[in-house]
Amino acid sequence: MVDVAVIGAGQTKYGNHPSGLKGMWAEAAEQAFASVDMDFEPRCVDEAFIGSVAFGGGQLGNTAALLTEHSGMEGIPVRRVENACASSGFALRDAWMAIKSGQADVVIAGGIEKMNDLSPERRRFWLGVSGDTEWERLAGLTFPGTYALMARRHFHEHGSNHDDLVNISVKNHMHGFENEMAHIRKEVSFEKAQSGFMVADPLTLYDCCPTSDGASAVILAADHVVRQFTDDPVWLRSSGAGSDYLALHDRPSITQVKATQQASAAAYKAAGITAKDVDLAEVHDCFTIAELMATEDLGFAQHGEGGLFAREQRGVRNQGDVCINPSGGLKSKGHPLGATGTGQAVEVFKQLRGSVEKARQIRDAEIGITHNVGGSGATCAVHVFGRDRA
Amino acid sequence: MKEVIDWQGYLAMFDEDALMIQSPFTLDGSIAFGSDSDYTTMAIAGLQLLFSRGIDITSVRSLPLVNTHAVKAATGVEVMSDEENDTPCEWNLLVGEEATLVFTNNLERDLAFHGPADLEALDPTFAEDMAAAWNRELESTHVSQGAYVSESAYREGANARLGLLAQHSGDALVWPPRQLDKHGERIPTANQALMARAKVESWTKLSAAGAPSEFALRAPVLGGIQTVFVQFEQGPRGVFLVADDAEYDPSIGDQVSFVVRRIYAQEGLIRYGMKAIPTN
Numbered sequence: 173m174v175d176v177a178v179i180g181a182g183q184t185k186y187g188n189h190p191s192g193l194k195g196m197w198a199e200a201a202e203q204a205f206a207s208v209d210m211d212f213e214p215r216c217v218d219e220a221f222i223g224s225v226a227f228g229g230g231q232l233g234n235t236a237a238l239l240t241e242h243s244g245m246e247g248i249p250v251r252r253v254e255n256a257c258a259s260s261g262f263a264l265r266d267a268w269m270a271i272k273s274g275q276a277d278v279v280i281a282g283g284i285e286k287m288n289d290l291s292p293e294r295r296r297f298w299l300g301v302s303g304d305t306e307w308e309r310l311a312g313l314t315f316p317g318t319y320a321l322m323a324r325r326h327f328h329e330h331g332s333n334h335d336d337l338v339n340i341s342v343k344n345h346m347h348g349f350e351n352e353m354a355h356i357r358k359e360v361s362f363e364k365a366q367s368g369f370m371v372a373d374p375l376t377l378y379d380c381c382p383t384s385d386g387a388s389a390v391i392l393a394a395d396h397v398v399r400q401f402t403d404d405p406v407w408l409r410s411s412g413a414g415s416d417y418l419a420l421h422d423r424p425s426i427t428q429v430k431a432t433q434q435a436s437a438a439a440y441k442a443a444g445i446t447a448k449d450v451d452l453a454e455v456h457d458c459f460t461i462a463e464l465m466a467t468e469d470l471g472f473a474q475h476g477e478g479g480l481f482a483r484e485q486r487g488v489r490n491q492g493d494v495c496i497n498p499s500g501g502l503k504s505k506g507h508p509l510g511a512t513g514t515g516q517a518v519e520v521f522k523q524l525r526g527s528v529e530k531a532r533q534i535r536d537a538e539i540g541i542t543h544n545v546g547g548s549g550a551t552c553a554v555h556v557f558g559r560d561r562a
Numbered sequence: 563m564k565e566v567i568d569w570q571g572y573l574a575m576f577d578e579d580a581l582m583i584q585s586p587f588t589l590d591g592s593i594a595f596g597s598d599s600d601y602t603t604m605a606i607a608g609l610q611l612l613f614s615r616g617i618d619i620t621s622v623r624s625l626p627l628v629n630t631h632a633v634k635a636a637t638g639v640e641v642m643s644d645e646e647n648d649t650p651c652e653w654n655l656l657v658g659e660e661a662t663l664v665f666t667n668n669l670e671r672d673l674a675f676h677g678p679a680d681l682e683a684l685d686p687t688f689a690e691d692m693a694a695a696w697n698r699e700l701e702s703t704h705v706s707q708g709a710y711v712s713e714s715a716y717r718e719g720a721n722a723r724l725g726l727l728a729q730h731s732g733d734a735l736v737w738p739p740r741q742l743d744k745h746g747e748r749i750p751t752a753n754q755a756l757m758a759r760a761k762v763e764s765w766t767k768l769s770a771a772g773a774p775s776e777f778a779l780r781a782p783v784l785g786g787i788q789t790v791f792v793q794f795e796q797g798p799r800g801v802f803l804v805a806d807d808a809e810y811d812p813s814i815g816d817q818v819s820f821v822v823r824r825i826y827a828q829e830g831l832i833r834y835g836m837k838a839i840p841t842n
Contacts, residue, residue: 296775297708305709307738309774311801312787320766321791328814373767421799
């Protein structure tokens with residue numbers, strides 16, 4: 173079976189981006205092309221998979237063809253991949269499978285979302301579009317509400333509390349402070365995060381990720397062509413994925429995300445690792461409770477002990493068992509929905525190659541994972557990256 | 563008047579051959595609807611009260627102030643209009659000038675019911691803002707942003723939404739409805755009514771700024787929207803808004819019951835559904 177390597181990765185800065193879709197994607201692709209160590213041109217790419225959710229309603233059809241056309245890759249097979257906030261996590265999985273299957277040697281996987289260009293009248297477009305529209309949204313639930321229900325239940329079942337979530341928020345803002353690509357580069361004190369504006373009780377503003385524009389791209393290559401492009405590849409050792417009921421009320425438990433458990437179990441098994449082997453994890457913290465639960469579902473903490481994990485600072489860079497969200501995560505780096513999954517891969521690629529800002533570098537990192545969730549856990553993709561091939 | 567009871571957030575008064583149901587609120591001296599009630603929601607509450615007293619009704623005659631589709635989905639009762647005079651109806655639904663309804667099977671009798679005097683006065687500013695919000699929602703040009711539940715999708719799910727009808731799938735009850743099971747077999751049509759009581763497993767209150775566009779006009783007036791995540795006694799779980807007029811701060815473990823209220827309006831159509839109220 174073919175092994176797959178990441179040979180390049182790039183992204184825009186997340187936040188209120190001045191460019192439109194074409195400009196943002198071109199910037200991310202340009203960064204990715206430039207990050208390849210040896211000569212690389214867009215025409216080296218055999219196929220493209222680009223994740224996005226909705227673009228605020230614009231250019232829903234043939235998005236990927238438009239974007240590749242504006243990044244020098246016209247003519248190759250392309251498609252848009254949509255799985256809510258896990259769109260580009262699944263684009264990455266599709267790209268990995270295209271190479272594993274032998275259909276392509278060099279593939280680009282990316283994601284993009286333009287969220288902040290909507291007028292005030294259209295700004296509610298994004299609220300609740302990826303939940304169970306008929307049953308959750310019409311009960312007034314958007315994702316802050318959905319995750320608030322999970323948080324309150326986790327507090328009830330496991331004795332976690334809002335201060336545990338505050339610890340996660342403070343950590344991720346601290347991690348993101350030095351990240352030049354982050355949307356919110358601001359450290360936040362415990363007291364400030366504790367007393368934020370209530371968005372969906374018990375979640376405050378400091379428990380919620382921002383609404384970001386952004387694009388990201390990673391370039392994958394088959395083992396037999398890798399050396400044409402780099403002597404320092406990062407190996408994409410495995411891809412795992414899972415799904416679950418869309419609506420919370422259909423799931424046996426709302427304090428666990430089965431899709432994450434499935435995806436991580438499959439990815440760890442295929443990579444021949446356990447959670448203990450992971451040095452850094454880019455985790456889908458759209459809300460702080462999502463990170464707390466993910467630390468359990470990914471195996472970094474026992475079920476019900478995610479609060480304790482946060483309290484004991486076990487996810488802090490170069491301090492805890494594993495660095496959780498070295499980029500600042502969705503909370504600080506930002507969350508341009510469709511771009512988030514491959515944006516996580518950009519961070520892991522750079523961390524494993526030792527090329528992030530010095531203050532952010534994780535010491536001796538060998539294995540990193542990305543964890544990208546769609547909706548409140550209906551879909552999930554987990555990828556394992558390593559300095560070593562296996 | 564033999565008795566006055568609090569029923570699904572309304573006041574109900576029985577007589578030998580009639581039931582009067584009215585809103586518990588007043589505005590400027592008149593009986594007025596609460597913020598998510600109307601003649602349709604009161605008619606459904608009235609029919610459910612009659613059912614609970616063992617009175618079997620299959621059809622009523624009424625003026626067209628009642629949403630016949632919602633009443634049918636929630637109760638199974640056909641509402642006939644005056645134009646359908648050929649169809650026999652034992653019961654009549656009379657709509658009052660204020661927020662009152664009378665069900666009777668004796669139009670010859672004196673229907674001068676007198677409700678209790680100690681009704682709750684609505685804040686005029688709140689009532690005005692809420693009425694204005696509903697009026698804007700009811701404009702045919704008012705549409706949702708992003709996700710959208712079409713009229714046909716709403717009607718398709720109405721029996722489950724308004725009647726809490728669940729499906730049998732093996733030994734389990736399924737609600738809301740689902741299509742195929744794990745064997746690829748179609749799950750039978752919903753025909754088992756869930757008990758309209760459930761236990762709160764979680765809850766949240768969403769700030770007005772975060773409300774989906776369906777609720778964006780009214781959420782600021784209400785100061786946010788409150789949702790409970792519940793488990794029914796028979797197993798299925800669901801999420802429900804708390805009724806606007808319910809003075810209720812939920813806690814995990816609470817028992818709630820369900821009443822039909824307005825959910826939102828769009829493209830000129832009011833969509834009704836169940837909302838939670840605390841169980842006394």
